[in-house]
Amino acid sequence: MNNTKPNIVLINCDDLGYGDLGCYGSTVNSTPHLDAMAKEGVRFTDFYMVSSVCSASRAGMLTGCYPPRVGIDWVLFPGDSCGLNPSEITIARLLKDAGYRTKLVGKWHCGDQPEFLPTNHGFDEYFGIPYSNDMGMQAKKDGSCNANPPLPLLRGNTVVQEQPDQAAITERYVDECLQFMDDPGDQPFFLYLAHLYVHTPLFIAEQFMAGSRNGTYGGAVAAIDWATGAIMDALRKRGLDENTLVIFTSDNGGTRRGCNAPLRGNKGTCWEGGQRVPCIMRWPGKIEPGRETSGIAASIDLYSTLARIGGAEIPVDRAVDGVDISGVILRGDESPRDTFIYHAFNHLQAVRKGPWKLRVCHRSFGEDSLETDLKELYNLDDDVGETTNVYEQHPDVVAELSAIVDAARRDLGDKATGTVGAGLRTPGHVEDPKPLTTYDENHPYIVAMYDMFDRSGPEPTFRRS
Numbered sequence: 001m002n003n004t005k006p007n008i009v010l011i012n013c014d015d016l017g018y019g020d021l022g023c024y025g026s027t028v029n030s031t032p033h034l035d036a037m038a039k040e041g042v043r044f045t046d047f048y049m050v051s052s053v054c055s056a057s058r059a060g061m062l063t064g065c066y067p068p069r070v071g072i073d074w075v076l077f078p079g080d081s082c083g084l085n086p087s088e089i090t091i092a093r094l095l096k097d098a099g100y101r102t103k104l105v106g107k108w109h110c111g112d113q114p115e116f117l118p119t120n121h122g123f124d125e126y127f128g129i130p131y132s133n134d135m136g137m138q139a140k141k142d143g144s145c146n147a148n149p150p151l152p153l154l155r156g157n158t159v160v161q162e163q164p165d166q167a168a169i170t171e172r173y174v175d176e177c178l179q180f181m182d183d184p185g186d187q188p189f190f191l192y193l194a195h196l197y198v199h200t201p202l203f204i205a206e207q208f209m210a211g212s213r214n215g216t217y218g219g220a221v222a223a224i225d226w227a228t229g230a231i232m233d234a235l236r237k238r239g240l241d242e243n244t245l246v247i248f249t250s251d252n253g254g255t256r257r258g259c260n261a262p263l264r265g266n267k268g269t270c271w272e273g274g275q276r277v278p279c280i281m282r283w284p285g286k287i288e289p290g291r292e293t294s295g296i297a298a299s300i301d302l303y304s305t306l307a308r309i310g311g312a313e314i315p316v317d318r319a320v321d322g323v324d325i326s327g328v329i330l331r332g333d334e335s336p337r338d339t340f341i342y343h344a345f346n347h348l349q350a351v352r353k354g355p356w357k358l359r360v361c362h363r364s365f366g367e368d369s370l371e372t373d374l375k376e377l378y379n380l381d382d383d384v385g386e387t388t389n390v391y392e393q394h395p396d397v398v399a400e401l402s403a404i405v406d407a408a409r410r411d412l413g414d415k416a417t418g419t420v421g422a423g424l425r426t427p428g429h430v431e432d433p434k435p436l437t438t439y440d441e442n443h444p445y446i447v448a449m450y451d452m453f454d455r456s457g458p459e460p461t462f463r464r465s
């Protein structure tokens with residue numbers, strides 16, 4: 001093993017909320033391995049994803065840029081003509097160029113056409129479902145099936161299974177991770193594990209349901225926790241523990257089935273609950289155990305930080321929005337990030353500086369309504385739940401944050417005000433996109449239950465048709 005460069009394991013969950021882990025206050029989900037990880041590492045209280053929806057969040061994190069800059073500020077669908085431009089330089093590409101072996105296991109969601117897949121974005125290997133697990137064939141309550149193409153499971157760029165058993169996917173993902181760690185070469189590795197949990201529909205293996213006090217959701221969280229424990233155990237047994245940085249986070253806030261307490265709002269909104277997520281980092285001997293850090297940090301900062309830690313060169317021919325927070329992680333320094341911009345659907349919705357958050361626009365996932373010219377100011381130090389608007393009381397703060405909003409609009413654009421940004425790059429585009437799979441009436445598919453997101457009532461009985 002090359003001792004000058006550590007291995008890096010980045011674990012990203014799908015829709016896991018700020019309050020869904022024991023170490024973030026959950027009393028209904030059991031997360032012993034993640035709680036132990038927090039005790040052994042550093043826990044962030046103010047860590048943000050750059051979007052409250054999947055594709056934009058992932059495109060931003062992997063490129064170190066706010067989503068509008070790379071042109072992915074929405075959710076991509078099967079057979080979409082759009083994807084992360086192959087000219088973008090992902091963190092996987094940077095680390096690969098710096099001598100790392102790289103693998104993505106799990107959800108990609110930055111475009112499913114061949115030119116956009118992980119193997120064209122710096123990952124040596126890929127195994128996973130390339131987009132959301134509700135984008136396959138799903139039975140509706142009336143017994144009919146939706147029109148999505150069968151959910152693909154890819155190895156590299158090849159579909160190896162259609163409509164895989166989702167209850168078994170997490171164990172298969174972990175198995176892939178462990179095999180990847182076992183490569184006998186002397187290169188360090190970058191492993192990105194992107195879970196399908198806790199995105200609905202939720203299919204849970206029996207062993208994770210057994211101890212759940214929170215239905216299928218608790219079972220999904222238990223599976224994520226088990227996977228983390230299994231990876232930690234594998235690192236220890238392989239003697240890699242002290243030379244591996246492990247990062248755990250989530251791509252956006254929880255849905256209404258999850259918990260974002262004490263934050264307001266949920267996935268698809270620019271309230272804190274939509275974008276502030278759990279983040280824990282562990283690296284024995286390098287990160288002081290049991291530390292908590294409350295400075296502002298963001299997923300885009302992982303780009304510059306991992307490049308620094310992995311000895312990679314950050315590109316100088318393009319704008320990068322992330323900053324290097326390795327000092328925060330390794331030395332407990334004050335965070336170099338003091339501002340954060342909240343976007344959704346190319347609308348610039350809010351800005352945070354220090355404790356202050358100015359909201360100027362509101363449009364959330366699934367809502368047609370658009371509110372512009374908002375005049376809302378919150379002090380997140382005193383009021384993390386964004387309950388009390390203090391806009392009128394602090395005209396000087398409003399003026400300072402409004403200037404940041406104006407500058408961000410000029411750079412990144414803003415659909416709400418019709419501002420075209422000067423610093424935008426174009427997303428990838430193909431002329432004749434095709435879904436990765438097509439329905440075959442003779443194939444014995446496993447059909448998923450209809451997505452129960454945002455529906456009230458008792459949990460459905462999960463029965464395969």
Ligand code: MG
Nearest residue numbers: 014015054251
């Ligand atoms: Mg998500």
